Amino acid sequence: MEFLAVPALEPGLAAAIGQSLAGMDPWRTLGYSAETLARGLASPHPELTRYLAMAGDEPQGLVVVRYPWLRGAYIELFAVLPAAQGRGVGRAALAFIESHYRRRTANLWLLVSGFNAGARRFYERQGFRPIGVIEDLVAAGQDEVLMRKVIG
Secondary structure, X not given: OEEEEEOOOOHHHHHHHHHHHHOOOOHHHHOOOXXXXXXXXXXXXXXXXXXXXXXXXXXEEEEEEXXXXXXXXXXXXXXXXXXXXXXXXXXXXXXXXXXXXXXXXXXXXXXXXXXXXXXHHHHHHOOOEEXXXXXXXXXXXXXXEEEEEEOO
């Protein structure tokens, strides 16, 4: 597994990944469109780095990190594409991010949707701990759980 850091995704790849994400939770339940996701993935932002998890020429997943954020790095988007799920891509991606940011900061942060119990269990197994619940942050009636992992 190779991880490529890019400031923004090329439009065709952003569209393909945006389409995939729009059909997956949490984005599906939260009402994100493929176009909105693609636009965000293709737009450079000075505080965001996108890390593509690649197996050969095939994207396996994507991690978008905002740094700096609250004395740490904030994992703004974390996704393993459907064809790569269950193959250890998520664990490898989090290990890569932790290793990369450990030299710079003491904390990793993320939000996980309250309804996404499987993702929350995954993050807890990787050492993230819940800090608090934020109601109605992304969508009305949906809670987000702020999680933190101390890495430094």
